[in-house]
């Protein structure tokens with residue numbers, strides 16, 4: 001998974017990667033050659049007292065070191081740059097893909113996890129990529145090269161490697177093997193911290209209102225301590241690596257000096273060769289350690305790659321049409337025998353719902369809490385797709401309508417309107433970026449929001465906080481209504497959008513709306529009977545079934561459910577009036 005992901009994303013960077021590899025090769029060759037030269041200086045320069053030879057080879061060594069430094073530095077520079085660019089590409093793709101998700105997929109992953117995956121997980125992969133560039137080429141070449149050159153220096157001393165290498169590799173494998181599962185769980189803990197934090201920030205007002213700060217703090221502390229515990233366990237294991245390698249290294253150096261020293265005494269080994277051999281031994285151990293460093297990072301990066309790939313492989317359940325139907329600007333809205341079930345739910349929320357909303361008419365939907373009104377409206381702009389039946393706009397199934405055309409045709413004001421951080425104007429222009437200021441004011445007029453926007457010190461340029469948290473609930477509702485009006489769709493869906501307005505303001509809003517959008521199809525969900533009684537057609541929903549439709553008078557006579565709703569709010573005389 002990790003390799004597949006890295007393979008795909010490193011393709012555009014083939015050139016810099018080739019350059020990094022070449023630079024690493026030069027750098028490693030220099031590193032490998034230096035001890036051999038060192039032996040030469042000692043054996044043929046220092047010992048015989050040949051100063052010329054010392055200076056000459058010393059000069060070569062200096063030049064090689066310089067080459068090595070420049071190459072290593074340049075390689076690190078390109079590695080970091082390429083890794084960052086690769087990370088950016090990956091983040092962009094994950095973000096773009098998440099944008100195609102419907103509410104269903106976002107719900108499946110959870111917003112917190114999607115954020116962690118786009119940020120922290122990509123970061124882990126970036127770190128690994130830098131490592132890979134620096135080590136994957138360097139470590140094997142350095143390891144194998146050092147072994148070969150050590151053999152060249154002295155074959156019998158190299159037998160020591162037969163003991164040292166297996167011990168080292170076994171120790172490292174044991175350590176790294178225990179780190180894999182811990183890394184996976186660490187990434188899940190990061191998800192959890194993110195989730196708890198997000199929930200607390202979103203629900204801050206409720207936390208304060210119920211004075212649950214301490215409870216929330218301990219909940220966060222729980223998630224936080226949990227992460228610490230896993231990180232610590234991971235750290236403990238990781239901390240074992242360095243001492244293990246050092247101990248093995250020191251013991252093998254002692255062995256080399258012990259055997260080598262005796263042989264220097266015998267005259268069968270030159271001192272320079274002994275020193276070179278020691279240096280190669282150190283390089284071998286370094287190579288093993290570097291390789292292990294990559295192995296430390298790889299379990300976590302592997303988990304991250306799987307988590308990212310999972311997002312990228314998830315297709316949205318709301319599929320855009322293969323052949324998009326041309327947009328229909330008129331013709332109203334029709335639902336035919338629609339059935340809908342939330343993901344994972346046992347029972348459908350909507351059963352065989354049919355509805356016809358005509359242009360120029362107001363269609364109202366009433367029903368008790370949880371009867372499925374919001375769910376029904378969400379099917380029209382395809383926040384979800386119906387499981388059975390059809391949703392038609394102007395006679396065309398919404399599933400075949402082009403996404404942009406659909407968005408231009410349907411204007412949904414959600415039950416809990418959301419405003420974006422920015423200004424009043426930027427929010428109003430969300431669905432129609434080219435709207436003029438006059439158009440904005442006209443929409444505000446209809447939405448009965450002119451007065452309060454005028455009262456803001458900066459008017460249209462007044463700033464709006466994320467989610468619209470710096471305006472009142474009723475103001476937010478009216479801005480959301482105005483936002484939809486600016487976009488001028490042909491089908492308006494208002495989900496309980498006038499609930500925060502007083503009766504008089506609401507009546508004025510509905511009058512203004514009726515004349516401003518006279519040709520449009522209006523669908524109004526409301527709790528208040530006064531909001532719906534004048535509608536051309538009223539649909540009564542009860543637990544996802546349509547239990548009545550008709551005008552107020554017809555339903556008062558014919559629908560028991562409707563009568564109950566009405567009489568719970570009005571007296572007999574008011575209802576008849």
Ligand SMILES: Nc1ncnc2c1ncn2[C@@H]1O[C@H](COP(=O)(O)OP(=O)(O)OP(=O)(O)O)[C@@H](O)[C@H]1O
Pocket residue numbers: 342343345349367368369370371372373374375376415
């Ligand atoms: N995201 C969801 N996942 C699962 N079930 C859901 C989800 N949203 C709503 N439901 C369920 O679907 C049913 C209908 O919900 P819906 O929001 O459509 O009701 P409503 O008529 O709009 O209610 P209200 O008048 O309170 O706004 C409810 O029983 C609710 O529990």
Ligand SMILES: [Mg+2]
Pocket residue numbers: 373374375415495
């Ligand atoms: Mg609702």
